[in-house]
Amino acid sequence: MKMSSLLAPTLREVPAEAEVESHKLMLRAGLIRKVAAGIYNYLPLGLKVIRKVETIVREEMNRAGAQEVLMPNAVPAELWKESGRWDKYGDLLLKFKDRKEAEFCFGPTHEEVITFMVRSDVRSYRQLPINLYQIQTKFRDEIRPRFGLMRGREFIMKDAYSFHETEESLDAEYKNMRAAYCRIFERCGLDYRIVGADNGDMGGSGSEEFMVLAKSGEDEVLSCSCGYGSNVEAARALPVRCDDVPEAQQGIEETPTPGKKTIEEVSAFLKKLPKQAIKTLIYTADNTPVMVLMRGDHEVNEVKLKNVLKAATLALADDATVKKITGADVGFAGPVGMKDIRVVADESVQFIKNGYTGANRTDFHLVNVKYGRDFMAPELFDLRITRKGDMCPACGQKALESHRGIEVGHIFKLGTKYSDSMNAQFLDRESASRPFIMGCYGIGIGRTAAAAIEQSHDEYGIVWPLSLAPFMVLVTPATPNDPVQMEIAAKLYISLREQGIDALLDDRDERMGVKLKDADLIGFPYKIIAGKTAAQGMVEVKSRRGAIKENVEIAKAVDMIRQSIQEKKY
RNA sequence: CGGGGCAUAGCGCAGCCCGGUAGCGCGCUUGGUUUGGGACCAAGAUGUCGCAGGUUCAAAUCCUGCUGCCCCGACCA
Numbered sequence: 345m346k347m348s349s350l351l352a353p354t355l356r357e358v359p360a361e362a363e364v365e366s367h368k369l370m371l372r373a374g375l376i377r378k379v380a381a382g383i384y385n386y387l388p389l390g391l392k393v394i395r396k397v398e399t400i401v402r403e404e405m406n407r408a409g410a411q412e413v414l415m416p417n418a419v420p421a422e423l424w425k426e427s428g429r430w431d432k433y434g435d436l437l438l439k440f441k442d443r444k445e446a447e448f449c450f451g452p453t454h455e456e457v458i459t460f461m462v463r464s465d466v467r468s469y470r471q472l473p474i475n476l477y478q479i480q481t482k483f484r485d486e487i488r489p490r491f492g493l494m495r496g497r498e499f500i501m502k503d504a505y506s507f508h509e510t511e512e513s514l515d516a517e518y519k520n521m522r523a524a525y526c527r528i529f530e531r532c533g534l535d536y537r538i539v540g541a542d543n544g545d546m547g548g549s550g551s552e553e554f555m556v557l558a559k560s561g562e563d564e565v566l567s568c569s570c571g572y573g574s575n576v577e578a579a580r581a582l583p584v585r586c587d588d589v590p591e592a593q594q595g596i597e598e599t600p601t602p603g604k605k606t607i608e609e610v611s612a613f614l615k616k617l618p619k620q621a622i623k624t625l626i627y628t629a630d631n632t633p634v635m636v637l638m639r640g641d642h643e644v645n646e647v648k649l650k651n652v653l654k655a656a657t658l659a660l661a662d663d664a665t666v667k668k669i670t671g672a673d674v675g676f677a678g679p680v681g682m683k684d685i686r687v688v689a690d691e692s693v694q695f696i697k698n699g700y701t702g703a704n705r706t707d708f709h710l711v712n713v714k715y716g717r718d719f720m721a722p723e724l725f726d727l728r729i730t731r732k733g734d735m736c737p738a739c740g741q742k743a744l745e746s747h748r749g750i751e752v753g754h755i756f757k758l759g760t761k762y763s764d765s766m767n768a769q770f771l772d773r774e775s776a777s778r779p780f781i782m783g784c785y786g787i788g789i790g791r792t793a794a795a796a797i798e799q800s801h802d803e804y805g806i807v808w809p810l811s812l813a814p815f816m817v818l819v820t821p822a823t824p825n826d827p828v829q830m831e832i833a834a835k836l837y838i839s840l841r842e843q844g845i846d847a848l849l850d851d852r853d854e855r856m857g858v859k860l861k862d863a864d865l866i867g868f869p870y871k872i873i874a875g876k877t878a879a880q881g882m883v884e885v886k887s888r889r890g891a892i893k894e895n896v897e898i899a900k901a902v903d904m905i906r907q908s909i910q911e912k913k914y
Numbered sequence: 915c916g917g918g919g920c921a922u923a924g925c926g927c928a929g930c931c932c933g934g935u936a937g938c939g940c941g942c943u944u945g946g947u948u949u950g951g952g953a954c955c956a957a958g959a960u961g962u963c964g965c966a967g968g969u970u971c972a973a974a975u976c977c978u979g980c981u982g983c984c985c986c987g988a989c990c991a
Contacts, residue, residue, distance in 0.1 A: 353924090355924095355925060355926095355940095355941090356925080356926090356940065356941075356952065357925055357926045357927095357939095357940070357941095358925090358926080359925065359926085360920085360925090360926075360927095360983095360984075361983075361984065363984085363985080378983095380982090380983095381982085381983065381984095434989095434990090435989095436989095436990070452991085453991070482991095484990085484991085486989095486990070487915085487988085487989055487990070488985095488987095488988095488989085488990090490984085490985090495990095501991090503991095541991090551991095553991090751991075754991055756991085784991095786991060788991085822949085822950050823949060823950080824949070825949090826949095854949095854952090855948085855949055855950085855951085855952080855953065856949070856950045856951065857949090857950075857951040857952050857953080858951085858952050858953095859950095859951090859952095860950080860951050860952085861951065861952050862952085864951090873950075875950060876950080884950090
């Protein structure tokens with residue numbers, strides 16, 4: 345390929361829309377262009393990178409025994425109604441109608457379709473286990489698409505689904521996929537961590553995320569040197585005692601706190617610590633009010649709460665509901681004397697000493713409250729948001745560290761959520777019908793490419809991992825229109841291609857500076873420059889990461905690069 | 915959905931307050947001089963000033979509505 349005919353429109357200036365480095369560089373290097381919010385054209389260089397990621401994913405999935413299929417983008421509503429997600433998935437689902445007014449959605453994920461596929465044609469335990477995957481364009485009408493390919497609305501995803509007779513079989517495949525994912529992200533040259541995660545609306549029993557560590561990551565990852573790692577949303581928290589409050593437990597009293605509503609206001613007014621507060625929140629879970637108790641300095645993790653309550657919807661109750669339940673204005677709710685409402689508390693609440701909480705009477709709080717003495721023992725759960733510095737829930741010894749991560753892969757044990765709701769069954773060896781036990785495994789293809797840039801770039805441009813670079817080598821004459829240099833460059837280009845090394849010839853009539861800036865921006869791992877000394881048989885070989893910067897005999901240049909590629913060092 | 919902001923040439927921006935011939939830099943085209951890290955000179959081309967109404971002799975500029983986009987939050991594999 346000649347650079348003069350390649351559509352690689354590099355930009356000197358950064359388009360105003362881009363915020364993070366991968367997005368800026370993908371635009372500047374001419375990899376992608378925006379078509380609409382969260383929707384992109386992939387230009388030749390961008391597509392080449394995407395294909396490289398796809399190839400790695402495909403090779404490793406096939407090696408792991410999965411079979412590739414392809415499902416439709418347009419999915420009939422009836423499948424999504426069967427699973428119950430037509431309504432539950434909400435506005436993320438892009439819905440439309442065909443000419444007969446039949447409803448469809450653009451598939452944002454394909455559990456329904458794959459379940460349909462398998463229930464139609466897999467009947468016997470003899471056909472299990474089976475793992476089917478596709479690499480395909482998804483559409484999710486994200487509330488706020490951003491960061492280029494990192495969070496698009498239309499994006500390319502590899503999604504795999506496995507079907508099993510037993511939990512043991514699912515466990516084995518889950519491990520198999522986990523190992524395949526490790527190979528994939530290693531081959532992509534990424535620094536990643538595997539962390540515990542919440543299943544979200546996917547349902548099921550367990551899941552882990554593959555996080556690429558990068559400052560711009562949208563997720564917070566908590567980790568410990570003992571090996572524990574978790575998305576902050578799912579991180580477990582150990583109950584915290586209150587041993588450092590020296591005072592002796594005293595008797596409960598009501599005290600006026602006029603107009604003091606927030607933890608800060610009340611604790612300052614009563615001269616108590618925020619961690620002595622019993623924060624009382626009223627939530628509405630599936631239309632039923634629930635009282636939630638937290639230590640004053642802790643935050644509710646609504647994902648945990650939702651899971652504990654087994655609620656489909658969860659939101660803080662409105663002021664009127666709070667008033668009706670507590671008989672007081674918002675800000676004065678407390679658990680003492682509460683009846684006829686479900687009360688759940690974070691585990692740390694039981695250790696609060698001389699606590700204070702709302703008196704369920706406007707402008708009054710109760711002080712010196714003790715769990716178990718002054719209010720009914722409610723249900724205790726881990727409900728708080730785990731924070732950096734908290735004790736590791738796994739080893740209990742060390743404080744958790746916090747990092748930012750980009751979620752490039754997610755593996756789930758789904759169980760029978762979809763096979764149950766969609767009535768997908770097989771016959772086991774006793775001729776009994778049983779629902780398939782399912783797993784599902786996703787990788788964001790474009791996001792993986794973006795993560796690679798996020799993790800590896802410099803002030804000049806992209807520094808590709810060898811495995812993802814759109815071209816391996818750029819060959820260029822230093823002086824345009826110098827026939828000797830051009831001829832040598834062209835010969836080198838041809839011999840690189842003959843050796844199976846993907847090279848690009850920069851035949852443009854541009855000054856050296858322009859060509860080199862473009863080369864660094866696009867991020868070719870290697871450059872060969874045929875310059876002044878080319879006529880004497882010498883060319884310059886340079887690598888993007890700086891390991892190689894040498895004048896060598898023309899005949900040796902190709903070998904040098906080939907060897908460097910083999911050693912995977914440049 | 916809440917808060918904030920933007921919309922003028924391919925890209926980055928000025929002009930808007932105070933209404934009166936639409937500009938700058940980069941890029942693009944042509945010619946010339948250059949040629950090892952984003953050259954220089956000269957001559958050019960390119961705009962429904964996001965859309966629709968309104969006010970006015972006159973609207974990029976003032977008013978109203980709409981749309982698109984960006985940022986923060988909420989939400990989200």
